[in-house]
Amino acid sequence: MTDVTSKGNLAHTYDAIVIGSGISGGWAAKEFCEKGLKTLVLERGRNVTHLKDYPTATKNPWDFPHRGQLASEDKGKNPIADKCYAYTEATKHFFVKDAEHPYEQKKPFDWIRGYQVGGKSLLWARQTQRWSKFDFEGPARDGFAVDWPIRYDDIAPWYSYVERFAGISGNKDGLDTLPDGEFLPPWEMNVVEKTMQKRIMAAYKDRDVIIGRCAHLTRPNQIHLDQGRGQCQARSLCDRGCPFGGYFSSNASTLPWAAKTGNLTLRPFSVVHSIIYDEKLGKATGVRVIDTQTHEAMEYFARIIFVNAATLNTNLILLNSTSARFPNGLGNDNGLLGKYMAFHNYRGSLTASMDGYDDAYYYGRRPTAVMMPNFRNVRKQETDFLRGYMTFYTATRAGWGHQADGEQLGGGYKDSIAEPGNWGIYMMMQGETIPKRQNQVALSTTQKDAWGVPLLSFDIAYDDNDVKLMNDFLQQGAEMLDAAGCKNISTNDSKQAPGLDIHEVGGVRMGKDPNTSLLNKWNQLHACKNVFVTDGACMTSTGTQNPSLTFMALTARAANYAAEELKKRNL
Numbered sequence: 001m002t003d004v005t006s007k008g009n010l011a012h013t014y015d016a017i018v019i020g021s022g023i024s025g026g027w028a029a030k031e032f033c034e035k036g037l038k039t040l041v042l043e044r045g046r047n048v049t050h051l052k053d054y055p056t057a058t059k060n061p062w063d064f065p066h067r068g069q070l071a072s073e074d075k076g077k078n079p080i081a082d083k084c085y086a087y088t089e090a091t092k093h094f095f096v097k098d099a100e101h102p103y104e105q106k107k108p109f110d111w112i113r114g115y116q117v118g119g120k121s122l123l124w125a126r127q128t129q130r131w132s133k134f135d136f137e138g139p140a141r142d143g144f145a146v147d148w149p150i151r152y153d154d155i156a157p158w159y160s161y162v163e164r165f166a167g168i169s170g171n172k173d174g175l176d177t178l179p180d181g182e183f184l185p186p187w188e189m190n191v192v193e194k195t196m197q198k199r200i201m202a203a204y205k206d207r208d209v210i211i212g213r214c215a216h217l218t219r220p221n222q223i224h225l226d227q228g229r230g231q232c233q234a235r236s237l238c239d240r241g242c243p244f245g246g247y248f249s250s251n252a253s254t255l256p257w258a259a260k261t262g263n264l265t266l267r268p269f270s271v272v273h274s275i276i277y278d279e280k281l282g283k284a285t286g287v288r289v290i291d292t293q294t295h296e297a298m299e300y301f302a303r304i305i306f307v308n309a310a311t312l313n314t315n316l317i318l319l320n321s322t323s324a325r326f327p328n329g330l331g332n333d334n335g336l337l338g339k340y341m342a343f344h345n346y347r348g349s350l351t352a353s354m355d356g357y358d359d360a361y362y363y364g365r366r367p368t369a370v371m372m373p374n375f376r377n378v379r380k381q382e383t384d385f386l387r388g389y390m391t392f393y394t395a396t397r398a399g400w401g402h403q404a405d406g407e408q409l410g411g412g413y414k415d416s417i418a419e420p421g422n423w424g425i426y427m428m429m430q431g432e433t434i435p436k437r438q439n440q441v442a443l444s445t446t447q448k449d450a451w452g453v454p455l456l457s458f459d460i461a462y463d464d465n466d467v468k469l470m471n472d473f474l475q476q477g478a479e480m481l482d483a484a485g486c487k488n489i490s491t492n493d494s495k496q497a498p499g500l501d502i503h504e505v506g507g508v509r510m511g512k513d514p515n516t517s518l519l520n521k522w523n524q525l526h527a528c529k530n531v532f533v534t535d536g537a538c539m540t541s542t543g544t545q546n547p548s549l550t551f552m553a554l555t556a557r558a559a560n561y562a563a564e565e566l567k568k569r570n571l
Contacts, residue, residue, distance in 0.1 A: 014040040014265065015566070017287055017302040019272050019317065022119025023548050024535040024555040025308035026250030026258075027162065031559035032304075033258035037566070040265045040300055041255075042289060044309075045115030047268040048094075048122065050228075050251040054241030056090040064089050083500055084112045086123050086239045094122050094239070104444050104457035110499035111312065111458070117268055118251040119310060120502070123239045126215045126247050126367060128168050129390075129545040130159050130179045134378050139541050142377070142386055145340065145435045146511045148540050149521035152179070158553040166248040166552065167224050169368075170213030177208070178373040178545070185218045186211045190362045192354050192395035192423050193370050196484040203483040206375050212368030212392070215248035215548075227253050236365030247367070269293050271451045275305060275321040275330050275531060283530045283571075284330070290451040303571055304530055304562050308555070311341075311536035312441060315507040316456045318533075319443050331508075331518050331525035339440040340509055341460055342542045344501040345389070345431030347494050348470040350477045352425040352486035354395065361397060361420060369394045374432075374544040376472065385468035389431035390544040391477065397423055425486055429473040432544045433466055435506050460498050503547055505539035523558040530571045534558045 015037035018028045025041060032039040047053070061067050068089050070082065078098045081087045087095050096113035103111055114120040133152040140147035156179070163182040171186040189197065189211055197209040216232040217224050229245030229252055238247050245252040258264040273288040276299065286301035307314045315338050321330035329337045369392040376388030398421025439461065443454040474491040481489050498504075511517020514526035523538050525531045534555040536547060543550075565571045 012040070012300045014038045014300065014302045016040070016304040016306065016562075017042065017300060018306045018308055019287065020119065020308035020310060020313070020535065021117045021250055021255065021266070022114075022308065022310060022535075023121045023124070023250060024551045025119070025306070026121065026254035027552050027555040028306045028308055028534065028559045029258040029264060030254040031556055032563060033261040033263040035563045036261075036263060037304075037563060038263050038265070039258070040267065040302065042270045042272055042287065042300070043117050043119075043266070043268045044271045044292065044313075045117065045119075045268060047266070048116045048118050048241075048251055050241075050245070050249075050256060051243055054243060055093065057237065057240045057243045059090065080110050081112065083110055083496070084502070090237075091123065091239045094241075101449065102447075103455050104447065106457060106459040107461045108497035109458040109460050110497050112499065112502045113310070117255070117266065118249055121249040122241055122251060124548060125546070126238065127546040128163075128166075128213050128215050128549040129371075130181055131155075131543050131545055131550055132177050132179055134177065135541070135543040135545070138387065142381060144386060145541050146509070146513070146516045149510050149512045149517075154521070155550070155553050155557065158557040159549065162549065162552040162556050164221075165223060166215050166253065167217045167220065167229070168213055168549070169216050169218040171211055173208065173210045175208055175210070175373060177375075177378055178210075181213070183213070184216075184221070187214075187216075187218065187366050187368055189370055190395060191360045192357055192425075193393070195357075196354075196393070196395065196425075196486075197370065199484045200372075200480050204375075204480070207372055207480075209370060209372050212371045214368040216367050217246050227257060229253065232367065234364035234366060236367055238367065271453065272309065272317050273297070273320065273451070273453055274317065275307070276301075277321065277323045277325060277330060277528065279323065279325055284528055290453070292451065295451065304532070304566060306555075306559070306562075307531065307533045307537075308535045311504045311507065312456060314533055314535055314537040315441050316443070316453070318508060320453060326527070330531065331527045333527050334515055334518075336509075336516070337518060338442055338507045339437050340435035341439045341441060341504060341506045342433045342435040342539070343460070343498050343505065344503040344542060344544075345433055345462070345466050345470060346429065346501045347462075347466075347496060348429045348431075348473045348477070349492050349494065350425075350427040350474065350481060350489060351492070352427075352481045352489045354423040354425060354486055357423055376469075383468075383472065385465050385472065386434055387432040387469070388544055389429045389469060389473050391427065391429060391473070391480075393425060393427040395423055395425050397421055425481065427477050427481065429470065429477070430501075430544055430546070431466065431469045431473065432542050433462075435509070435541060436463065441507060462498065503536070503542070505536040505542055505547060508533045508537040509540045510538050511540060522561045523554060532558050532562055
C-alpha cells in the first residue's frame with residue numbers, strides 16, 4: 001500500500017479513483033485492485049491501520065480515567081456526537097468533533113461522522129439483512145419516490161458475493177420478506193427471548209421472530225482466515241476496533257485485501273473539493289483535493305471515479321462540482337441533486353419485565369438482537385400510513401451487583417451483589433421514511449469550512465406519516481409484549497431529530513428516467529457515465545432493513561460493471 005505524501009500541485013494518474021474508504025469505498029477498492037486497476041483511495045481523515053491504531057481495544061474498564069464514561073468537558077464540547085450510543089471515552093477518537101466540522105441546520109439534524117480510514121465501518125452496529133422483492137417494488141406499487149431501476153433478482157448474486165467475503169452470521173429462516181443469505185452459524189436466543197418468540201408467533205400468524213443477522217465471524221471460513229481475521233470473541237467492544245478482525249470493517253478486510261495486490265494507493269488527509277469535468281471530452285477526468293494538514297491544492301486523474309464519501313458528503317461533493325456544463329452540480333440537469341433525502345425512524349421504543357426464569361442466565365455479549373421483519377403494508381397498502389418497520393428486542397437480566405430494594409448496607413445488600421437481577425425487555429423500531437422533495441441538503445451560501453468548501457445545509461424533518469408509523473409500532477409493540485407474557489410495559493417516543501439513526505440515504509437516487517433520477521441501474525450518473533455513486537446517496541428508498549449490506553452489494557456490482565466497461569473502452 002502506498003501513502004501519497006507528495007506536495008504541491010502535482011498531477012497523478014490512475015485507472016480508478018475512489019472517494020472515501022468506508023464500507024462502500026473499501027469494496028470499490030477491493031474490486032478494482034483485484035482486477036489489476038491502479039486505484040487511488042482518497043480519505044479526508046487520518047490513517048487507521050488494522051491492529052496498530054486501536055488504542056483502547058484491549059483496555060479494561062479500570063484503565064480509563066472515567067471508567068469509560070465521557071468527561072463533562074467532552075459532553076459540553078460535542079453535544080451532537082454525545083447523542084450517539086457509541087460515543088464514549090473508549091471510542092471518541094473515531095468520531096468527528098462538533099466544532100471541527102460544523103454544518104448548517106435549517107431544521108435540527110444530528111450528523112454523526114467518522115473521518116478516518118475505514119470511516120464508520122469501525123463504528124457501525126454490524127446488522128446485515130437483505131432487501132426483499134417487496135422493498136424494491138414498493139415505491140412503484142405505492143406511488144412514492146420513483147421506481148427502482150433494479151429488482152431483487154438483479155442484486156441477489158451480489159448479496160451472496162459480499163456475504164461470503166464479509167462473513168455474515170444468521171439462520172436460514174425461509175422468509176420471503178427477509179431472504180436468506182450465505183450464512184455462518186447464527187447466534188442463539190436466550191430462554192426468555194425464545195419464550196417470547198414462541199408466544200408472539202403463536203398469537204400473530206403474519207409475524208416471524210428470528211435471530212438477528214450480523215457481520216460477525218461465528219465460525220470463520222478459509223476466505224476469512226486468508227484475510228487475517230479470526231473468530232468473534234463476543235466481547236461487544238466492537239466500536240473500539242476489533243483486534244481479532246471478528247467483525248467486518250474496511251480496515252480489517254477489504255482495504256488490506258486490496259493493498260496486497262500492489263495496486264492500491266491510499267491517501268489520507270485529503271478533502272475532495274470537487275470532481276473535474278472536461279467539457280470537450282464530455283466526462284469527468286479527475287478530482288481536486290485539499291490536503292487537510294498543509295492546505296495545499298492538488299489534482300488527481302483517472303478514467304473511473306467512484307464517489308463513496310458517505311451519503312451526505314457525497315451529495316456535498318457533487319453539489320460543489322460545478323462547471324459550465326453543470327452549473328448546479330455534477331450530473332444535476334434535473335435539479336434533484338440533494339433532494340429526496342430519507343432516513344430511518346428510531347423514535348419509538350418499549351420496555352417491560354418478565355417474571356420467572358430466575359434459574360437461567362447467558363454468557364458473553366451477543367452482538368445482535370432478536371428481530372422481526374416488517375409486517376406492515378408488505379404486499380399491499382393496509383394502513384393509513386405508507387410502508388412499515390422492522391422490530392428488534394432483547395431480554396437481559398439486571399447486572400451483577402444490583403442494589404436490593406431499600407437497602408444500601410447489610411446482609412440484603414451483600415446477597416444482592418452475588419446474584420443477577422430480574423429479566424428486563426427492550427424493544428425498538430426501525431421505520432422506513434418516505435423520500436420527499438422538501439427533505440433536502442444544499443450548499444451554504446454564506447459559510448465555508450477550513451478548506452474552502454461550502455458547509456452543508458440541512459432541511460430535513462419528520463412528517464405525519466412518520467408519527468403515524470411510530471404510533472402504530474408503539475401500539476403493536478405493547479400488544480406483542482403483552483401476548484408474550486411481559487409485565488410493566490412502557491412506551492417511549494424519544495423525539496430525537498433525524499440523523500441519529502445514522503442511516504441517511506438519497507439525494508443522488510437511482511432510477512430509470514434521467515428526468516426524475518440522477519443514476520442509472522449501474523449506479524452511473526445519467527449525464528456523466530464515468531462517475532458512479534454506490535454509497536447511501538444512491539438509494540431510491542430506504543426499506544426497513546439496515547442498509548450497509550445493500551451498499552456493499554451495489555458497490556461490488558457497479559465496480560465489476562465499470563471494470564468491464566473500461567476494458568471495452570466504453571469509459
